[in-house]
Amino acid sequence: MMNYQFIIQKMKNLVTSFILFFFIPVYGQNSVHDSLKMYYQDSLLVNKNFKDGSISNKLTVKVINPCNSEKERFDGAVTIIIAAIKNKNYNDSIVYNYPYAQSGLINLKTNNISVYTVNKHQAVLIPFTYCGNWDNDTKVSYIVFYNRKNYLYHIKYYCGEDGKCKLNDKLNITLKDLPSKLKSKIIKDLQTKYHKLSDFQ
Numbered sequence: 001m002m003n004y005q006f007i008i009q010k011m012k013n014l015v016t017s018f019i020l021f022f023f024i025p026v027y028g029q030n031s032v033h034d035s036l037k038m039y040y041q042d043s044l045l046v047n048k049n050f051k052d053g054s055i056s057n058k059l060t061v062k063v064i065n066p067c068n069s070e071k072e073r074f075d076g077a078v079t080i081i082i083a084a085i086k087n088k089n090y091n092d093s094i095v096y097n098y099p100y101a102q103s104g105l106i107n108l109k110t111n112n113i114s115v116y117t118v119n120k121h122q123a124v125l126i127p128f129t130y131c132g133n134w135d136n137d138t139k140v141s142y143i144v145f146y147n148r149k150n151y152l153y154h155i156k157y158y159c160g161e162d163g164k165c166k167l168n169d170k171l172n173i174t175l176k177d178l179p180s181k182l183k184s185k186i187i188k189d190l191q192t193k194y195h196k197l198s199d200f201q
Contacts, residue, residue, distance in 0.1 A: 042065060042066060042068055042071075042073065043062060043063065043064050043065070043066070044062065044063040044066045044108060044110075045060070045061070045062050046059075046060070046061040046062075046108075046110050046113060047059070047060055048060075048061075048113060048115075050115045050122060050124075051122070052087070052121060052122040053120070053121075055087050055088070055089065056087060056088075057085055057086070057087045057122070058085070058086050058087070059083070059084070059085050059113075059115075059124055059145075060082075060083070060084045060086075061081070061082070061083045061084075061108070061113065061126060062081070062082045062083075063079070063080070063081050063082075063106050063108050063128075064078065064079065064080040064081075064082075065077075065078055065079045065080070065101070065105055065106075066079065066105055066106055066107065066108060067104075067105040067106065067107035067130070067131035067132070068105075069131065069201070073105065074104060074105060074131050074132030075101060075102055075103060075104055075105060075132045076101050076102075076105055077101060077102075078097065078101050079097075079098045079101040079104075079105040079106045080095065080096065080097045080098070080106070081095075081096050081098075081106050081108065081126075081128065081143070082094070082095050082096075083126055083143050083145070083150075085124065085145050090148060092145060092148065092149075092150055093150075094143055094150045094152060096141070096143070096152060098130070103130075103132060104130040104131055104132035105130065105131055105132060106128055106130060107128060107129045107130055107131040107200075107201065108126075108128040109127075109128075112126075112127050112128075113125070113126050113127075116182070116185055118146065118179060118181050118182045118185070119179065119181065121146065121147050122146075123144060123145065123146040123147075123182050123185075124143075124144065124145040124146070125142065125143075125144055125185075125186065125189075126142065126143040126144070127140055127141070127142050127189070128140070128141050128142075128143075129141070129200040129201070130200070131200075131201050136158055136159055136160065136161075137156065137157075137158060137159075137168070138156075138157050138158075138159055138165070138197075138200050139154050139155055139156050139157060140154075140155045140157065140190065140194055140200070141153065141154050141155070142155065142186060144178070144182070144186070146178070146179070146182060151177060151178065153174060153175060155167070155169050155171070155174065155190055156168045156169040157169075157194060157200075159196075159197045159200075163196050163197045163198070164195065164196055164197075165194055165195060165196055165197060165199070165200070167190060167191065171183075171186075171187050171190065175187070
């Protein structure tokens with residue numbers, strides 16, 4: 001039994017590696033290998049331009065196999081989010097392969113992506129949730145780009161049987177690496193935008 005589980009996990013890791021190899025290039029998309037098309041059902045691409053001081057920046061966010069309520073697609077083999085920032089002097093990116101795609105897909109609301117000025121620098125905030133996760137325990141994830149660094153946080157919530165949700169995380173500890181002004185902004189968003197189960201879907 002253990003050998004069987006080990007083989008299955010190795011196969012999943014191999015599939016993920018192939019998907020990352022073929023899908024991750026955000027600038028100049030490569031074609032999809034035929035053997036992977038069975039895993040590639042949909043994608044969401046967001047481009048946003050902004051200035052940090054006098055420097056023009058391009059933000060690109062891509063979700064592979066995102067949540068799609070219209071098609072009743074709430075789970076799958078893989079779900080991945082890739083975010084990248086590029087300007088003439090610097091580029092940075094982050095990739096998050098959600099390990100529980102069979103339980104829920106990444107749910108990105110494009111209008112929740114924001115750019116916020118902190119100490120004369122631009123902070124990029126990319127919050128996302130997970131559809132298909134009907135457990136009491138859920139979460140909001142945040143990708144943050146700020147001052148040539150990137151961060152990824154998973155903030156825990158608890159949703160009761162009445163559909164009301166509350167924070168279940170020690171935010172000052174979870175977000176301790178962020179500057180205080182930026183941390184306060186994210187905490188305010190988390191405290192005001194996610195109160196009921198439908199806010200996560």
